[in-house]
Amino acid sequence: MRSAPGNTTLPGARDGLSVWQAIGREALLRFGLIFIALTVVLTLAMVKIDLFDQFYALTREHEDWEFDEMVLALLAALIALAFSALILARMLAVRVSEQVNERLLAEQRLAEGRKLRSMGTLLGGVSHSMNNHLQPIMTLSELMREDLPPDSEAARDLARIRQAAQGACEILRRVLNFSHQGHGVSERCDLPEALQSAAELASAAIPSTVRLELDIDPAAGQVALARVDAEVILLNLVSNAVDALEGRAGVIRIRCAPAPGRPEPGDWVRLTVADSGPGIPEAIQERIFDPFFTTKAVGLGTGLGLSEVYGLVHRAGGHLGVRSAPGEGAEFNIFLPVGHDAAKAPLASME
Amino acid sequence: MARVLLVDDDEMVRYALAKALRRAGHEVREAASGAGVLEQLRSDAIDILVTDLVMPDEEGIGLIRELRAAGEGLPIVAISGGGRVSGEQYLRMASRLGASATLAKPFDHRELIELIDRLAKNADR
Ligand SMILES: Nc1ncnc2c1ncn2[C@@H]1O[C@H](COP(=O)(O)OP(=O)(O)OP(=O)(O)O)[C@@H](O)[C@H]1O
Ligand SMILES: [Mg+2]
Secondary structure: OEEOOOOOOOOOOOOOOOHHHHHOHHHHHHHHHHHHHHHHHHHHHHHHOOHHHHHHHHOOOOOOOOOHHHHHHHHHHHHHHHHHHHHHHHHHHHHHHHHHHHHHHHHHHHHHHHHHHHHHHHHHHHHHHHHHHHHHHHHHHHHHHHHOOOOOHHHHHHHHHHHHHHHHHHHHHHHHHHOOOOOOOOOOEEHHHHHHHHHHHHHHHOOOOEEEEEEEOOOOOEEOOOHHHHHHHHHHHHHHHHHHHOOOOEEEEEEEEEOOOOOOOOOEEEEEEEEOOOOOOHHHHOOOOOOOOOOOOOOOOOOOHHHHHHHHHHHOOOEEEEEEOOOOOEEEEEEEEOOOOOOHHHHHOOO | OOEEEEEOOOHHHHHHHHHHHHHOOOEEEEEOOOOOHHHHHHHOOOOEEEEEOOOOOOOHHHHHHHHHHOOOOOOEEEEEOOOOOOHHHHHHHHHHHOOOEEEEOOOOHHHHHHHHHHHHHHHHO
16 A cells, blocks of 8 residues: 555654664574574484494494594585575565665655645745635625626626636635644544445535445544545445446445554554545555546646645644555545544644 | 724735725725734724734734734624634634634625624623
8 A cells, every 4th residue: 555645754764774783683583593403403313213233334444433423414404504594695685675775755745744734834825825815705795796886797797806806815715624723623523423324415515327335334433634624535435436437337445443552552443435436546645646637638626626635634633644556446545533532733833 | 983003914805895894884094014003003992803813924824813902892803814834723722812703714795794793792881
């Protein structure tokens, strides 16, 4: 699964990779155990097949041969040593390449997280000024309209101005969801309940060729999201899945269940939204959470849906990721801490 | 009719909201910053304060805290367009500090007018 870029810092991510770190203590222990076990087994085997006799035959001229078993044991040890060294070398190679991969991935995710955070700051600032500019546009156009005969062209144009301004407000509202600056960290909701009602909303709106399959555990718990935010998350994921199906028949599975200890110790809940669409090309998977990234035609997508999901999930202390292979649909997984109280930190830091 | 003091550093916002409030029959004073607001509240008869939360010199949050600390009990409506930290967080903080109501910009001015009518009525009782 490709994790969405995270906010968490990675301990030691920037250190060089030492060989000993890579091998690890437990690998050394395993090496020792394999070595001892092999030695014992080989010794017993050699004694059993009377290798000594054959040695004895070879060394018949030496009458005072006393350490037969010991010699065999030494031989066994040498063979065992060679074997375990081979196994260790293999293990080491696999380990190192795994760890290098892991670190590269983690560093990449960290860099992506940083990128998304600075985008959030930037867009938060932009939204602030825009909201202030929109206030007089909305208020004055409305006041002017009151002065005009309702069916005059000017009044209708003013209504259009207001409509355009409202479109801008809607975009800003979504951008704020992304940039962690929207409403409600102190709020909570019962996730299964919110999902259930959002799924009902969604099922009324999706084409009849698309089947919604719900598997929502009512005991999944409370999360640090306003109810409307939980709905925004689900509706965005479902509408993406519907879009991906492009009018073909298909299934969208919504699962919500407790996920104790995943991805970190503690109580978590996992929300999965999976579809039977064409999947997401590997090449764009790392960009789908970027604000304004869209593959849809102008007017059909703004590219804000997954950014909103990203922002809301992170604000609630959660993680998310996507798994998708071409032709096999896309699966979004969201992990949220149950009963997480994210409200205190940001407020305290403002004092 | 209520006497409203409107504090916002954005001149256009002030102009638009003041116009809407006056049209609704309220009397409006304007201020571009929070400086001097306390004095103005003492000298002029003001029923309701409407203040922006993110202003350059005196942040509205500080203003609300200061007024409440000084024992001013008048209704306060906090408005905010979001800011360095969350606009909504500012608004929540404002209500915690004693703002009577909060609105996120841009809002429908009719909402503000309704709020002011309600707050004025409550204050009368
Ligand atoms: N379930 C999915 N299957 C295939 N591709 C997807 C899926 N979900 C998202 N994508 C891809 O990710 C892109 C970004 O999605 P996002 O929801 O952020 O924006 P959008 O849907 O294009 O626009 P908006 O959500 O603002 O209407 C989409 O344009 C699409 O290419
Ligand atoms: Mg979308």
